[in-house]
Every structure is written in structure tokens, then in C-alpha cells.
Amino acid sequence: MRTDQQVTRALRTLSVAYFVQAVGALSVIGSLEPIGREWGLSNAEGAYLMTAFGITFALAAPLLQVLLGHLHRQRQVLLGLCVFGAGALLFAAAPTYPVLVVSRIVMGLGAAFIGPVLAALGSSLVSSERQGSAIAIVLLGLSVAGLAGIPLSSWVAYQVGVRSLFLAISVAAFATALLIAWQVPNQSEGQRVALSTLFKLLTRAHSLSVFGVAFFVTASVYTTYSFIAPIVHDFYNGSAHDVSIALLVLGVAGVTGNLLVTRLAARHSSDRLLVGSMSVLAILMLALGAGPRSLGWLFLMLVMWALATDVIWPSQQRRVIEHLAEYRGAALALTAAFVFCGIGSGAAVAGWVYPIAGFTGLLGASFALMVLAVVCMLISAKRSPLRAQAV
Incomplete structure (x- = not known):
């Protein structure tokens, strides 16, 4: 039996995962100019990196739940964060534009594992009457990403460099996976669609x-x-x-x-x-x-x-x-x-x-x-x- 304090720490950890995913997904928007300078791209080519991510997520999210939705939800999130972090690391090291596109596809695939199950995993940790507040805690990471994470990512891209930004996102993804493995119990069974x-x-x-x-x-x-x-x-x-x-x-x-x-x-x-x-x-x-x-x-x-x-x-x-x-x-x-x-x-x-x-x-x-x-x-x-x- 987990204490209320342990459950709260688990929910906050899942909220961090939402924060990392949202910042990694949307940081391209505030970084079009630094991306263009680093790889010699037009704004349109930079925007297509968002397209690669979005289309990959759209296709992969339902298909992954069909193929692997039966896995425990904690494992799905861990797998997603590791794939997401690997994609961000590839972005930071990318020598050419095609590699950048591939890196965003990999990040979209990882996000397709993370996003659809975070709220379900959080709600499974509490009783039915507390599920609304549990989901609100998990979704707080999304709000904080919009409030601070995305503006900060834009500042980092301009002042430090876009490669450093995505290296930081990669480190954050892997660190969050370790936190989830430590703090979030692996007891919530998935549901195959x-x-x-x-x-x-x-x-x-x-x-x-x-x-x-x-x-x-x-x-x-x-x-x-x-x-x-x-x-x-x-x-x-x-x-x-x-x-x-x-x-x-x-x-x-x-x-x-x-x-x-x-x-x-x-x-x-x-x-x-x-x-x-x-x-x-x-x-x-x-x-x-x-x-x-x-x-x-x-x-x-x-x-x-x-x-x-x-x-x-x-x-x-x-x-x-x-x-x-x-x-x-x-x-x-x-x-x-x-x-x-x-x-x-x-x-x-x-x-x-x-x-x-x-x-x-x-x-x-x-x-x-x-x-x-x-x-x-x-x-x-x-x-x-x-x-x-x-x-």
C-alpha cells in the first residue's frame, strides 16, 4: 500500500514527463531562426520538422495501442521516453537536414507512446473519487511547458544554440525515465485497442x-x-x-x-x-x-x-x-x-x-x-x- 505522499510524488513525476514531451514537441516553433542558421534552412524547411513529428504521432499513437497497448502503462511510458530521448539526441548531432527529419520522426514515435497513456497511468494510482485531481496534476506539466518551458527553450536556442537545446531535452527525457522507474509503480495494466x-x-x-x-x-x-x-x-x-x-x-x-x-x-x-x-x-x-x-x-x-x-x-x-x-x-x-x-x-x-x-x-x-x-x-x-x- 502506497502512502498519499508516495502517490503525489508519482503523479508529479508523470507531470514532468508531460512537460518534457511538450517542450520537445513544440520547441521547434520558437527556434526556427536558430535552426535555419545552424543547418542553412529556410523557415519553411524548419516548419516541416513540426510536420514530421505531428504526422508520425498521428499515425503511430493509435497503431501502437493496437499492437502494444497490452503492455503495462509504466513500461509504455518508459519505452516512449527512451525513444523520445534518442530522437532528441539524434537531432542535436544531426549533420544534415534529412537526419533532422528522421530525428523528429523518432521523437514523434516516442511521444506517441507517452501522451496517450500518461493520464490513464496517473488515474490508476488513486481511487475513483480522486481520479479527476490526479489527472489535473499530471496535466499540469503541459501548462507549465506552455508557461515556462517553451519560452525558455526559445531563449536557449538563440543564446546557447539549438544543438545544446535538444541535447538538454534528450538528457531530460532519459532522466525522467529513471525517475518514473523509481517513483511510479508498474501495476497499471494496459488495454489493447x-x-x-x-x-x-x-x-x-x-x-x-x-x-x-x-x-x-x-x-x-x-x-x-x-x-x-x-x-x-x-x-x-x-x-x-x-x-x-x-x-x-x-x-x-x-x-x-x-x-x-x-x-x-x-x-x-x-x-x-x-x-x-x-x-x-x-x-x-x-x-x-x-x-x-x-x-x-x-x-x-x-x-x-x-x-x-x-x-x-x-x-x-x-x-x-x-x-x-x-x-x-x-x-x-x-x-x-x-x-x-x-x-x-x-x-x-x-x-x-x-x-x-x-x-x-x-x-x-x-x-x-x-x-x-x-x-x-x-x-x-x-x-x-x-x-x-x-x-
Whole structure:
């Protein structure tokens, strides 16, 4: 029998794993300029490193749960962290761009093992009435990554070097694996996802449209967010320091958004919260395009951007559970896959659009993707079994 103090230490250790994964996954966004200098790449080529990671995660996350989901969850996380750390080490040593791409694929494969099982592993350590607070502790690592980890990674990339940044991420991944092996018990059994369940969810119009909301919203956000560093440099005449500040603003506002959504969720449906926050994002895209080219205006828009997106993420998870309750585990795994596919696709769109149409083109592409998210939301609402029951 483990004491409350031991359980708390285990949950905090899992939170550290989430922090390391999030920083390793998203640090490329704030480091496009240093990556370009180190390997002689364009911003578009740097953004495709996000695409390689996101697409790999999207494809691997559900397939790994089909093939290896039966392994104990602690072992899945340990394996994922070791693969993730090896990918980061390869990035730090990469001599050429193709090796960089391979390193991001390896990191995406490791993350596909880590992300889908961390919350499940944390919730298995406590009684049913404490599972909500346990998951909140684990997810805190994600919020701290946005608040401090990603801005700090940008600063390290600019001031110390991007190779040193990914070497540090590699060391952190292996160190976290050792901590988990020490602090987290290996007693939570995994659950293999049936391939037939995935096929069913991916071939029904209702479930596909539910996942489509997650995909298009994420792609919309990351089409602009992936190029935040070049945007600050090229359109707002900002410095490397200003890039770090922009990421810090997003992180601080994001933590505030996490606190806000817990209050809103008790009063409003997931559909209402999604419609409201998606509308706010669409308005912000128009405001950024038409607004002044001043850093103060950009930071103000980023605050509202982060608040809106932090209402979207948990609301779409809640909506998936409401619409696909019968397939909750598989549906959440697929949602994570569609989200990371959206991240990768958004980065790819940004890499294609920015050199041709600049900041205005990015905002226009983001707006168009948001419209597609609304279309998917309308389709899923129309086909929802909840609506049929109400009728």
C-alpha cells in the first residue's frame, strides 16, 4: 500500500514527463531562426520538422495501442521516453537536414507512446473519487511547458544554440525515465485497442466529423502559431528577446485559460464553448490582419488567442466523450492522433503559404481551416445520437 505522499510524488513525476514531451514537441516553433542558421534552412524547411513529428504521432499513437497497448502503462511510458530521448539526441548531432527529419520522426514515435497513456497511468494510482485531481496534476506539466518551458527553450536556442537545446531535452527525457522507474509503480495494466474499433470509428460519418473538428481547429491555430518567430521578426520588427516574450505571453494567458475553462465548463455545454471560442479566434485572425504593426497590439491579440485556444482544447475532448461515449478509450486516442496530425498539417500549410503570401496569407489560411472546423461541427451535431434521442 502506497502512502498519499508516495502517490503525489508519482503523479508529479508523470507531470514532468508531460512537460518534457511538450517542450520537445513544440520547441521547434520558437527556434526556427536558430535552426535555419545552424543547418542553412529556410523557415519553411524548419516548419516541416513540426510536420514530421505531428504526422508520425498521428499515425503511430493509435497503431501502437493496437499492437502494444497490452503492455503495462509504466513500461509504455518508459519505452516512449527512451525513444523520445534518442530522437532528441539524434537531432542535436544531426549533420544534415534529412537526419533532422528522421530525428523528429523518432521523437514523434516516442511521444506517441507517452501522451496517450500518461493520464490513464496517473488515474490508476488513486481511487475513483480522486481520479479527476490526479489527472489535473499530471496535466499540469503541459501548462507549465506552455508557461515556462517553451519560452525558455526559445531563449536557449538563440543564446546557447539549438544543438545544446535538444541535447538538454534528450538528457531530460532519459532522466525522467529513471525517475518514473523509481517513483511510479508498474501495476497499471494496459488495454489493447481492437483494430476493428479503429476501423469503425474512422469509417462512420458521425465519428469522422467529430474528429474533423479537432483536426481543423488545431490546423487552423498552428498554421499561424508555427510561424510566430518569423512573424515577430518580419512584421513587427521584433528581436529574439521579443520572440521569447511572445511565447511567454501565450503561456501565461494559457494558464489563465485553464483556470477559466474549469468555471465555464460547469455552466455551459461543450458545443457552446467551442462555438464561442472558435468565433473569438476567427475575429482575432481578422483583427491581426487589419491591426497596427506594433508589438503591443500583437501581445494583446496573443493573450486573447491563448485564452480562446485553452477553452477549445478541453471542450473538444469533452465533446468527443459526449458523442462517442461507447468507444471512449479508442476515441480519445484517435482524437490525440487527429490533433497532432492537425499540428503537423498546420505547420506544413504555414511552410507553403508564408513564403508566398506572408502573414496575411497565414491568417487567411487559418480562417479557412476554422470554417472547415465549423462545417464538421455542424455535420457531427446533425448526426449525433444525442440529437436523435432528444428528438
